[in-house]
Amino acid sequence: MQEVAYPVLTVLIFFPLLAAIGLFFLRGENTVRIYTLVVSIIELALSYPLFAGFKLESAAFQFVERMDWVGQWGVEYYLGTDGISFLMIILTIAVLPLCVLCSWTYITTRIKEFHFCLLFMTAACVGVFTALDLVLFYVFWEAMLVPMYLLIAVWGGPEKRYASLKFFLYTLAGSALLLVAIVAFRVAGGTFAIPELMEQNFAFSFQFWAFLALALAFAIKVPMFPFHTWLPAAHVQAPTAGSVILASVLLKMGTYGFLRFNLPLTPAASDYFAPFMIAISIAGILYGGIVALGQNDIKKVIAYSSVGHMGFVTLGIFLFNQRGLEGALFQMLNHGITTGGLFMMIGAVYERSHSRELEDNQGLGKYMPAYMFFWGLFALSSFGFPGTNSFVGEILVFVGAFEQNPWIGALMVPGAMVAAAYMLRVSLKLAWGRPTSWKQWPDLNLREWTYLAVPAVFVLYIGLAPGLCFKIMDASLIKLEKDVKEGAKIVSIQKENPLQLAFNSLKGIVK
Amino acid sequence: MNVNPYLFMPELSMFLIIALLFVQAVGSERMRDKVGVWLPIASLLPIAVSLLSVGQEGLFFHGAYQIDPLSQFFKVAIAIGFSVTIFNATRQPTLETEKRSDYFLFLAISAWGLMMLASSVELITMYLALELSSYALYAIIALRAKDKGAAEAAIKYIMFGAVSTALALYGFSYILAGMHTTYLAELVQKTWSFEAAPMAVTGMGLFLLGMFYKLALFPFHFWCPDVYEGASNETAAFVATLPKLGAVVILIRLAAMFKPGYDITTVIAVLAALSMTFGNLAALAQKDVKRILGYSSVAHAGYIMIGLVSGTAEGLAAASFYTLAYVAMNLTCFWVVSRVSVDGRNLQLDDLNGLHKRAPALAFALAVGAFALVGLPPMAGFMGKLFLFSSGWNHGYNWLIIIAGINTAISIYYYLGLVRHAYTKDAAEDLPLPDTSAFSFAGAALLSLLVLGLGMMPAGVFDFALKVGSVMP
Numbered sequence: 001m002q003e004v005a006y007p008v009l010t011v012l013i014f015f016p017l018l019a020a021i022g023l024f025f026l027r028g029e030n031t032v033r034i035y036t037l038v039v040s041i042i043e044l045a046l047s048y049p050l051f052a053g054f055k056l057e058s059a060a061f062q063f064v065e066r067m068d069w070v071g072q073w074g075v076e077y078y079l080g081t082d083g084i085s086f087l088m089i090i091l092t093i094a095v096l097p098l099c100v101l102c103s104w105t106y107i108t109t110r111i112k113e114f115h116f117c118l119l120f121m122t123a124a125c126v127g128v129f130t131a132l133d134l135v136l137f138y139v140f141w142e143a144m145l146v147p148m149y150l151l152i153a154v155w156g157g158p159e160k161r162y163a164s165l166k167f168f169l170y171t172l173a174g175s176a177l178l179l180v181a182i183v184a185f186r187v188a189g190g191t192f193a194i195p196e197l198m199e200q201n202f203a204f205s206f207q208f209w210a211f212l213a214l215a216l217a218f219a220i221k222v223p224m225f226p227f228h229t230w231l232p233a234a235h236v237q238a239p240t241a242g243s244v245i246l247a248s249v250l251l252k253m254g255t256y257g258f259l260r261f262n263l264p265l266t267p268a269a270s271d272y273f274a275p276f277m278i279a280i281s282i283a284g285i286l287y288g289g290i291v292a293l294g295q296n297d298i299k300k301v302i303a304y305s306s307v308g309h310m311g312f313v314t315l316g317i318f319l320f321n322q323r324g325l326e327g328a329l330f331q332m333l334n335h336g337i338t339t340g341g342l343f344m345m346i347g348a349v350y351e352r353s354h355s356r357e358l359e360d361n362q363g364l365g366k367y368m369p370a371y372m373f374f375w376g377l378f379a380l381s382s383f384g385f386p387g388t389n390s391f392v393g394e395i396l397v398f399v400g401a402f403e404q405n406p407w408i409g410a411l412m413v414p415g416a417m418v419a420a421a422y423m424l425r426v427s428l429k430l431a432w433g434r435p436t437s438w439k440q441w442p443d444l445n446l447r448e449w450t451y452l453a454v455p456a457v458f459v460l461y462i463g464l465a466p467g468l469c470f471k472i473m474d475a476s477l478i479k480l481e482k483d484v485k486e487g488a489k490i491v492s493i494q495k496e497n498p499l500q501l502a503f504n505s506l507k508g509i510v511k
Numbered sequence: 512m513n514v515n516p517y518l519f520m521p522e523l524s525m526f527l528i529i530a531l532l533f534v535q536a537v538g539s540e541r542m543r544d545k546v547g548v549w550l551p552i553a554s555l556l557p558i559a560v561s562l563l564s565v566g567q568e569g570l571f572f573h574g575a576y577q578i579d580p581l582s583q584f585f586k587v588a589i590a591i592g593f594s595v596t597i598f599n600a601t602r603q604p605t606l607e608t609e610k611r612s613d614y615f616l617f618l619a620i621s622a623w624g625l626m627m628l629a630s631s632v633e634l635i636t637m638y639l640a641l642e643l644s645s646y647a648l649y650a651i652i653a654l655r656a657k658d659k660g661a662a663e664a665a666i667k668y669i670m671f672g673a674v675s676t677a678l679a680l681y682g683f684s685y686i687l688a689g690m691h692t693t694y695l696a697e698l699v700q701k702t703w704s705f706e707a708a709p710m711a712v713t714g715m716g717l718f719l720l721g722m723f724y725k726l727a728l729f730p731f732h733f734w735c736p737d738v739y740e741g742a743s744n745e746t747a748a749f750v751a752t753l754p755k756l757g758a759v760v761i762l763i764r765l766a767a768m769f770k771p772g773y774d775i776t777t778v779i780a781v782l783a784a785l786s787m788t789f790g791n792l793a794a795l796a797q798k799d800v801k802r803i804l805g806y807s808s809v810a811h812a813g814y815i816m817i818g819l820v821s822g823t824a825e826g827l828a829a830a831s832f833y834t835l836a837y838v839a840m841n842l843t844c845f846w847v848v849s850r851v852s853v854d855g856r857n858l859q860l861d862d863l864n865g866l867h868k869r870a871p872a873l874a875f876a877l878a879v880g881a882f883a884l885v886g887l888p889p890m891a892g893f894m895g896k897l898f899l900f901s902s903g904w905n906h907g908y909n910w911l912i913i914i915a916g917i918n919t920a921i922s923i924y925y926y927l928g929l930v931r932h933a934y935t936k937d938a939a940e941d942l943p944l945p946d947t948s949a950f951s952f953a954g955a956a957l958l959s960l961l962v963l964g965l966g967m968m969p970a971g972v973f974d975f976a977l978k979v980g981s982v983m984p
Contacts (some may be wrong), residue, residue, distance in 0.1 A: 141894070142893070179896065
């Protein structure tokens with residue numbers, strides 16, 4: 001274990017930003033692509049000190065950087081990482097080179113701007129996962145909206161304008177009250193610093209509304225049922241790299257928000273709302289699965305499956321036990337790897353057939369065995385086949401659910417079954433369906449092998465040897481669970497009917 | 512009376528410009544052509560002078576005129592705004608050459624009046640300064656060659672202006688009758704509850720109407736979109752920004768009387784909520800860019816009020832900061848509007864289509880301005896809102912903050928519309944090319960940097976604004 005001599009997190013945020021500016025001095029399409037690829041690999045290399053210096057047994061924030069930003073208001077430039085954000089940071093950085101590779105031939109217009117958006121996104125996303133100041137978090141949270149909006153609106157499919165507008169409006173509208181909540185925390189807690197706010201026990205009437213304001217923003221981002229309607233539109237219209245980032249990183253921000261803010265800052269309210277959150281999570285799992293079953297656009301299948309998968313994550317979070325939290329964090333990582341992989345596969349086949357319809361992409365098994373191998377692997381992972389990464393996460397959530405209440409566990413089972421059904425249906429048609437247009441497409445080329453092999457390796461590695469991930473996350477999750485349970489105990493919840501409670505809390509807010 | 516002329520150097524420098532413009536306006540035709548050459552450079556003088564006089568303090572003209580951090584802060588802002596509008600207006604295409612120096616003369620007089628307004632601490636002085644700044648505007652709104660809309664806008668502005676002035680004057684008489692003084696320093700010592708002084712509170716209410724009119728706060732906003740639409744782009748840029756500074760400075764001076772819990776404060780809070788909601792909802796339906804900005808200014812007047820009703824030094828500082836940010840953001844948008852509309856016509860949303868290809872710098876500046884108005888970080892509008900919300904929370908008007916938050920969400924749609932048209936739509940082939948000269952680029956770049964800079968490094972300006980906030984008359 002070694003001490004790191006320079007501010008790693010700041011470098012990870014600002015290196016891609018500075019590199020993005022460098023793009024404008026380049027000429028030639030391939031130069032831009034190669035430059036961004038090199039930048040993304042350097043960024044990956046720059047994250048090495050995180051691995052080298054991360055203390056596994058510590059639940060405290062590590063690699064902390066702290067300085068004044070707006071002194072008068074106590075806004076700070078305050079970064080740090082713990083077991084909860086560590087894996088998310090790595091996931092964000094690791095996805096970048098894959099996005100560059102999978103867009104190599106896919107994106108042919110406004111190439112500089114496209115890669116600028118990718119680099120900007122990465123910087124903002126790393127910022128979201130490392131910020132320990134509420135305002136700083138909000139800044140990064142909103143900053144990543146603009147490049148994502150542009151990714152969909154400029155390089156997206158035929159309905160891109162509608163999809164991008166919907167994405168932007170939903171997410172920004174959701175976070176409008178987040179700002180109010182942030183201000184309320186500052187006034188009630190005297191600081192914007194998240195670790196210091198975690199130490200405090202806020203009154204229940206305050207937690208009640210703060211939880212709702214935070215949860216609305218995060219639930220839209222996850223997205224939880226019934227706030228999910230922007231997701232299929234955005235996924236389907238976004239270019240491959242956009243879908244990959246959306247699935248791998250952006251959706252995780254919502255669940256990360258629950259873990260980082262709702263649980264530790266409003267433990268009593270989280271406890272109070274847990275049954276409700278669990279209910280809509282289960283609704284999301286079932287709804288996402290059933291709707292996915294009926295789709296003929298492959299991208300839509302995966303998009304709706306994301307609604308279901310993220311339902312598992314939120315369910316795990318609000319189970320409030322160790323297994324549930326572990327499972328949730330695992331699933332965040334796994335969904336990033338697996339669904340990211342699936343979206344890249346869809347991009348690869350779309351480049352050949354120029355269609356995402358299941359009908360137009362049937363019978364690939366014979367001519368594209370390598371493609372079908374990868375698809376099969378990711379599909380198995382997607383519905384949680386033993387030996388793949390998602391199995392580990394899903395089983396943990398299941399165990400957590402049965403520990404909490406057998407009924408919750410029982411309600412989840414059909415969700416898992418439906419997931420197997422829609423993935424098998426798609427895989428079956430892709431591999432052995434009767435081709436409608438007889439064209440022999442070439443199998444995967446070296447570039448495609450490269451960007452698909454990386455997630456594939458992780459699917460198997462995490463599935464077969466999940467120990468390292470456990471070690472990284474466990475200390476922080478154990479502390480989180482303890483803090484939340486204690487916090488919920490300290491702040492008493494009035495035993496009133498919910499309407500009366502809401503009304504009383506409202507009076508407290510409005511005075 | 513011992514008057515130190517150094518104390519009002521900003522006003523004197525502005526007066527110098529007015530004098531030169533006056534000479535030019537009455538001079539020969541050959542002389543008049545030269546106004547665009549020297550004036551932009553000369554307009555930098557008041558900025559320099561007001562920056563130099565930032566630390567000054569003093570009280571003169573029998574206590575009616577006060578030099579303090581508040582007045583100096585706003586004088587800097589007015590000088591900067593004036594200079595930007597002058598640069599912006601040098602190429603105004605809808606103005607006949609022979610009227611050019613008159614046009615600038617009136618702009619300068621209005622800015623001069625606003626500077627004096629910043630230092631007025633006595634009601635009659637305020638009134639005079641306010642009228643000085645307003646009369647000049649009445650004249651220039653009509654200056655748009657052979658345009659019926661401009662005449663209509665001017666008539667509207669004058670008529671409503673006259674009514675609000677009359678109400679304000681009427682209010683004065685009530686205040687004078689109720690409190691027996693017109694000096695703010697004495698007025699703030701009194702109790703401003705309706706039970707204690709019904710006549711004075713009524714009078715203050717009427718006087719505030721005049722200010723609300725300038726600020727375009729609901730329900731005194733109806734002139735605003737029409738006047739923006741009727742006036743030329745460059746004039747609208749001035750009318751939309753600088754008079755707001757004047758109105759806010761007065762409201763800050765009066766804010767000591769708006770203690771939370773007073774009836775008058777509650778009325779202002781309600782008007783603020785209505786203003787935000789109405790402005791944003793009405794803007795959703797607009798197609799004309801200037802009307803969008805008009806309704807957006809109605810909404811922003813509401814946001815600024817949050818700082819005033821909080822009744823704390825932080826609140827006043829936040830309101831000052833936000834006003835400055837608002838001026839910067841709006842000037843950025845108007846800069847783009849003026850540069851895109853090379854023939855001076857009113858821009859519709861569709862006219863912005865494909866701007867990112869035709870003029871990337873302008874499209875970027877427009878995005879910065881629009882996202883800043885939404886309150887998206889890291890732009891100035893975000894920091895401004897953060898300060899406002901933080902200062903306002905827990906002072907009895909939390910509902911107002913929540914309404915402001917919801918309103919931010921509503922406003923996203925139409926601000927995003929500006930960016931959407933510029934970045935994601937393709938231009939029709941017959942659209943005239945926007946101004947892509949180095950001049951246009953430099954202005955866009957400087958204003959964007961200002962908006963981004965205020966957002967990313969607000970500490971310095973805010974600390975100064977805090978000094979402003981701690982100054983009560």
